[in-house]
Amino acid sequence: MRASRHLQPVAPVRSRPASRLPATPEPDITLPDVLGSEIANILERRIIYLDIAPDARVTEQEVCDEFNISRSPVREAFRQLEATGLVVRLARRGIRVKELSxxxxxxxxxxxxxxxxxxxxxxxxxxxxxxxxxxxxxxxxxxxxxxxxxxxxxxxxxxxxxxxxxxxxxxxxxxxxxxxxxxxxxxxxxxxxxxxxxxxxxxxxxxxxxxxxxxxxxxxxxxxxxxxxxxxxxxxxxxxxxxxxxxxxxxxxx
Missing domain, CATH: 1.20.120.530 (GntR ligand-binding domain-like)
Structure with missing residues (x-):
């Protein structure tokens, strides 16, 4: 049987060099998370030892100024403290240390x-x-x-x-x-x-x-x-x- 005239030889596909493959970007979360955890640990100790009083307001700006850091790790720290129940986020009152009762x-x-x-x-x-x-x-x-x-x-x-x-x-x-x-x-x-x-x-x-x-x-x-x-x-x-x-x-x- 004759080969069809319409079939054309296919050139072999050359794989791209590994070095040219686009690298998969990794999420840039390490630094803020580490800083956030460190700040959370410091604030946690202050809350536990009552250096920060129950119901006291804690602001992002105060923490940023004290440690000379951006707001991102401070927000992460507040999230961690909320998760452990040491602070609460209240409407129009901001982040406050949970009261004792x-x-x-x-x-x-x-x-x-x-x-x-x-x-x-x-x-x-x-x-x-x-x-x-x-x-x-x-x-x-x-x-x-x-x-x-x-x-x-x-x-x-x-x-x-x-x-x-x-x-x-x-x-x-x-x-x-x-x-x-x-x-x-x-x-x-x-x-x-x-x-x-x-x-x-x-x-x-x-x-x-x-x-x-x-x-x-x-x-x-x-x-x-x-x-x-x-x-x-x-x-x-x-x-x-x-x-x-x-x-x-x-x-x-x-």
């Missing part, structure tokens, strides 16, 4: 207490010798700070103990959820630490009991001690809130 405290502890109980029970089963040694170190540091009257140092090791316990629990989802709840709870806890001296002894005694139960590998006992400590702490914080002016969220406006 008994109702909010009760909502936080309704979630926090049972989850901390779960974490302590898991840690009693899974904590390694290294985990237990770290928690013991925090307890000793808390005791030293208590004797020295150093509230902030005590609080830092209180947080360190619980963080180590969460990690020892070995449940990543639980750790992730608690990390968000803890950020909201820390303002209330720190306020009680600086306003009611009984809070420190209560917490140290409670966590000492939790630690002893973890060393003995008694999950139920660890959970019971942790839940009891959380309930006592919540009661103390409620008392502080009822007699403290910060409860009203009264902060000077610009």
């Amino acid at each position: 008994v109702a909010d405290l009760d909502d936080i502890y309704a979630c926090r207490t049972p989850l901390e109980g779960i974490a302590s029970g898991l840690a009693a089963k899974r904590a390694t010798k290294e985990d237990l040694a770290t928690m013991q170190g925090h307890l000793k540091a808390m005791q030293a700070a208590l004797k020295a009257g150093n509230v902030r140092e005590f609080f830092l090791h209180n947080v360190g103990f619980l963080t180590s316990m969460h990690e020892a629990a070995g449940n990543k989802m639980l750790v992730r959820i608690l990390s968000v709840i803890e950020k909201q709870a820390m303002r209330y806890r720190y306020l009680a630490h600086i306003e009611d001296e009984t809070m420190l002894a209560l917490v140290h005694q409670g966590l000492t009991e939790v630690y002893a139960a973890m060393v003995a590998r008694q999950p139920a006992k660890a959970k019971a001690a942790l839940v009891r400590t959380m309930m006592q702490a919540q009661k103390t914080i409620r008392g502080v809130l009822r007699r403290h002016p910060m409860t009203l969220g009264a902060a000077a406006d610009d």
Whole structure:
């Protein structure tokens, strides 16, 4: 059979050199995100330690001026703080630090207490010798700070103990959820630490009991001690809130 006269030979297709292929642009998000996270961490610490009062207004311009940065990372920082519930965006009032209230405290502890109980029970089963040694170190540091009257140092090791316990629990989802709840709870806890001296002894005694139960590998006992400590702490914080002016969220406006 003859080849059709209409068919023409097709020239081979030459592939373009790899160097000439257009590069796929990557989104330019790294720098603003990093800067935003750093600014968020700084503002978060100030909010937790009450250096920025509840209900205080925080403006983009103020933060930009202080750190000499553009508005983009500041907006990212505010988004992160909103996500953790430390600030709220209100119509015609801008970004404000979330107020402290008994109702909010009760909502936080309704979630926090049972989850901390779960974490302590898991840690009693899974904590390694290294985990237990770290928690013991925090307890000793808390005791030293208590004797020295150093509230902030005590609080830092209180947080360190619980963080180590969460990690020892070995449940990543639980750790992730608690990390968000803890950020909201820390303002209330720190306020009680600086306003009611009984809070420190209560917490140290409670966590000492939790630690002893973890060393003995008694999950139920660890959970019971942790839940009891959380309930006592919540009661103390409620008392502080009822007699403290910060409860009203009264902060000077610009």
